[in-house]
Amino acid sequence: MAEKPEDLHLPTTIVTKMIKDCLPTTCKVSKEANIAIAKAASVFVLYATASANSVAQKSSRKTITGSDVVTAMGEMEFDKFVRPLENSLAIWRRGQQEKKDLAAKKKAIATAMKDDEPGTVDEDNQSVQSVIQID
Amino acid sequence: MTDAPSTPTSPDNAALKMVSNTPIMSSSPLRSKDVLLPLARVKTIMKSSPDVENIGQESLFLITKATELFIMYLTKLSQRYGNDQEVEYSDLAAVVERKDSMEFLQDIVPRKIKYQEFLKMMEEEKDEETDLF
Numbered sequence: 001m002a003e004k005p006e007d008l009h010l011p012t013t014i015v016t017k018m019i020k021d022c023l024p025t026t027c028k029v030s031k032e033a034n035i036a037i038a039k040a041a042s043v044f045v046l047y048a049t050a051s052a053n054s055v056a057q058k059s060s061r062k063t064i065t066g067s068d069v070v071t072a073m074g075e076m077e078f079d080k081f082v083r084p085l086e087n088s089l090a091i092w093r094r095g096q097q098e099k100k101d102l103a104a105k106k107k108a109i110a111t112a113m114k115d116d117e118p119g120t121v122d123e124d125n126q127s128v129q130s131v132i133q134i135d
Numbered sequence: 136m137t138d139a140p141s142t143p144t145s146p147d148n149a150a151l152k153m154v155s156n157t158p159i160m161s162s163s164p165l166r167s168k169d170v171l172l173p174l175a176r177v178k179t180i181m182k183s184s185p186d187v188e189n190i191g192q193e194s195l196f197l198i199t200k201a202t203e204l205f206i207m208y209l210t211k212l213s214q215r216y217g218n219d220q221e222v223e224y225s226d227l228a229a230v231v232e233r234k235d236s237m238e239f240l241q242d243i244v245p246r247k248i249k250y251q252e253f254l255k256m257m258e259e260e261k262d263e264e265t266d267l268f
Contacts, residue, residue: 008179011173014173015172018206018207022211023214023222026220027214027219027220028221030222033226037209037210037227039244040205040240040243043240044205048202049198062189063189065191069193070197078236081204084200088197088200
């Protein structure tokens, strides 16, 4: 699977925006510093992945889980990230559950609507028709 | 969010406090369930790591989030180590040199030396070698 070199780097425009957003507007960032931070972030992804993967492998698992990542942060000496990550994970899981619930609801409505289509014989329609019939 | 028990005055703790206590807009990456970095790209980078087999959806999300936190943390630290007007490459290199947790970046963000210092270093190494024989 051939990968272009830029595929292994995070998009600099997005990183630059993040850098700007967390600094006061009066503070500038040199172009060189921007590029270096973006590069550092890409390397961080690799480092974090390798750490989380080794946590998974120690538990004889082949899939990296969310909790492997949290454990890895501690091993990488980024304990301070643990709380914010756990919070984000909780919010994300709730969002995923809401999506599932919404999808399930939509499906239920779609199925119910199908049952009400004309031509379908059901008890309700029959009783209505028998009331309307005029002999 | 309770803070870890450590001196509140050291620059790195203050920087982290800034990150975790910054008034958060609902769209801010710290609170939101959304991410700013593209998940697909992060996944590509993750897959390039040797020995990685399967990547769970939650882990992709968390690594992306952690990277966003990392970017903010590194940026704020660099601002504190340097002057408050501009963040320069040398500020980043200083952070990488001084913080244990940033050791993995030593080859990525090396401290830059002037060419003359480099020449001097080479001279000193040569002298050491000639002394051996």
